[in-house]
Amino acid sequence: MKKLQIAGVTLGILLLLSFPFIVPNPYLVRVAIMCGIYMVLASSLNIVIGFTGMFSLGHGAFYGIGAYTSALLALNLHWPFWVTFPLGGVMAALFGVLIGVATLRLRQIFLAFTTLGFGEITRILILNWDSLTRGPMGLPGIPIPSFFGVRFSQAGYYYFILLFTSLVVLFIYRLYHSRIGRAFIAIREDEVAASHMGIHLFGYKTLAFTIACAIAGLVGAFYAHFARFISADQFGGNESFAILTMVALGGTGSIVGPLLGAAVLIIFPEVFRFLAQFRMVIYGAILIFVIVVKPGGIVGVRGVFEKPVQALRAKRSHQKGGR
Secondary structure, three states, X not given: OHHHHHHHHHHHHHHHHXXXXXXXXXXXXXXXXXXXXXXXXXHHHHHHHHHOOOOOOOHHHHHHHHHHHHHHHHHHOOXXXXXXXXXXXHHHHHHHHHHHHHHOOOOHHHHHHHHHHHHHHHHHHHHHOHHHHOHHHOEEOOOOOEEOOEEOOHHHHHHHHHHHHHHHHHHHHHHHOOHHHHHHHHHXXXXXXXXXXXXXXXXXXXXXHHHHHHHHHHHHHHHHHHHOEEOHHHHOHHHHHXXXXXXXXXXXXXXXXXXXXXHHHHHHHHHOHHHHHHHHHHHHHHHHHHHHOOOOOOOOOOOOOXXXXXXXXXXXXXXXXXX
16 A cells, blocks of 8 residues: 555655656646745645635735735836745735734634735725835836846746745645644634633634745745736735635645645636636635535635534434433
């Protein structure tokens, strides 16, 4: 069995590394790059929702902050991608800290409403700050990154996001199995018990939220240089809702789940393009189905959406026993 697993993993790695050559179609390579981008976004949001049990409804805003930070620095100051890329993550993390400090001491519902409002404020600010962001016209002509003087080709973008996604997944795996990760899970399961065990709730919640925002900002910076044009509409509430659906579909609290959820929801619209106008309706239906019917998602793990279902079943069984 171990030999088969090793062989399967090796084959998968070889297929990923050779994908641009096996499938030279630029459209399919672009879809693969977008899969990588949303895998990172879903994995980062999973740190907040799946690991720590908090709800963020404005993850797209931090994605956009990273994108606009990197794009503006590259266009206005002519800084290279290798400088603007990390700064996009830093800026998103700073805003994450501000939002976290303002709301994480309160009930979780306040975080959900605050991030939802922050996402809308961010979109409106981008639309109206014409002197900096060019408003609804967006930012065109974002420079193509170069590596030792060689500009990125589509294959270069693919290998960069493949490496970045691998590093993010490895980081999240190590985080999940670390002392910090165990504290996150304890907070998700029972905040009162975690507090009595000596876990600093506010500190760990802020850390989880900041890490998630930083990763979203980093991949946003990459997206800006990949798409070469960004606008406020690309980072609004629909984007946040789509990322949340990916996490829920794959399985909250799982490392593999958000990767599968992102891949399915990026490939699905490409296969069924005639349903593009119903995209958000389909996402909403998927989210309702997952919460009500299959709270464990594709991978079937015990996550945050499973708690209400288990509590309801326990209540029903108790009522039957009382009769």
